Amino acid sequence: MTGESDESAEETQASEEAAESTENGLQDGDFVRLAYTARTVEDGSLVDTTDEEVAEEEGVADEGTFEPRVIVLGSGHIFEGVEEEIEGSEVGDSGSVTVPAPEAFGEYDQEEVRTVSTDKVPEDDRYPGAAVQIDGQQGYLETIIGGRARVDFNHPLAGDDIEYEYEIVGEVEDELEQAQGLMNMFFDMDLDMFIETDEVEEEQVVESDDDDEGEPETETVTVEKETLYIDSDPQLAMNQQWMFQKQQIAQQLIDQVGIDRVIVQEVIDGNPMGGMGMPGMMGGGDLEEALEDVDVDADEIAEELDEEIDADEPTTE
Template identity: 40%
Template sequence: MAIQKGDFIKLNYTGRFEDGRIFDTTNEELAKQEEIYNPRGLYGGDVVIVGAGHTIEGLDEDLEGKEAGYSGTVSIPPEKAFGPSNPKLIETISITKLQDRNVHPGMPVEVDGKRGVVSRVIGRRVTVDFNSPLAGKTVTYEYTIEKLLEEVVEKIQGLLALYTGMRDMEVEIADGVAKIYIPTGLTFNQRWLMAKNRVASELFKYAELKEVQLIEKLTAEAEAEVPVPAEPEAEANAEAEEEPSETQE
């Protein structure tokens, strides 16, 4: 069956720059080899809803019409990847604003709470690019659609993993009502507090639920530390809306 908007799929991918450098992958071993491994990341594949903005526009569009098991490669221009470079975010400042004054092009710096990269040094003046390192780049994604999800519980667990970095959270379904048992530690996580309404909204729209109950689960045993959800690199388009996990940037 052809993949269409609104489908829940499990997706494995690797994102590369034009020079072949990898900036994002769902393959844990590859991430370690390329020295981009995030210990808080969730590897092994992301569950995304096609057309819901869970990944960059160009990849999202390429998924439509494919079938489960498909593997392929797509080249994506900046406009449908992580956006063009904004010249207003390139600033020339005095070197005195930097803690380390032994600067050179390519050096990451932080100025007034903003992170950027030095692009030029002339005398005591430094040009810093505060754009995302992915902005203005044409990227290539190699991806495999591992599975088309059919079961509602599986869809919910996959979506929760995307937003929280936690797999196989306890879920019960009855008469269009989903009961999701939330570990205590997660209830204090700022990212989850901002994302939970979007999770519920997407479940109403794409999983045809009529009610979502988020239930804080307490146990006698001490709970394991809840991981802080990582920012998926491939989800930069939705970050402004407090987005989920390639993709994870």
């Protein structure tokens, strides 16, 4: 009886120590710089990596930038199984975790292999293995026979268990680095960004003791807002993901970094004279000089406008 009690007490103590260790380590919401390589368990095919040497060995080094990435734990930036493995860990820890197919890219579904009319497949994509869009759904062409095409709409890695080898390189606490890390996760491009605290005027509701149900009274107050400025270049402006999801991406930056707002600044470098148009109106210069160029007296125009305004004003007796 005593032996069972001792064993139960040891299990309880071990469980409490494990829970305490998890609570003391990295938690949901922490920004982590993570190095990893993911491969399929069955044949070791590369799924993703942050290691430049691995990318070179696999012949994919020219497909992007390979360096440790910033993720936010608990935000679904990596598979849940990997997040659970990292939670409670410390910077410098490393390990390996296998993510089963249902929790990775899903089970393979034979019903997702369908036959469609060849007319729906662009002529340039009529070869086995081509990535095609059919009725708004991404698929991969298997075969074409006559006027029929066989298309697999499963994810290419559906049915594969994925093994993640990872190392926690560091924890990111600087807000600008956090924001840059999140943007790099969405877009593989260098963007100029900075954070400033701005004074902004805004309307706030004034509390009133009156019980009237009229419109609430407001007053203009000056508040400080921590603002992330992003310089947008043509590459970002024309990026389809940014075009359709910039509101959601900006909201993630606000929620996860803890800033108040995001301002995206469009920077256009062109003719230093400002391009076409009347100087002073679109590209610099002085309005009076422009009027002189077309033989117009600015003072005369001002006098005529004053006379018209006086004539339009109602008279009172």
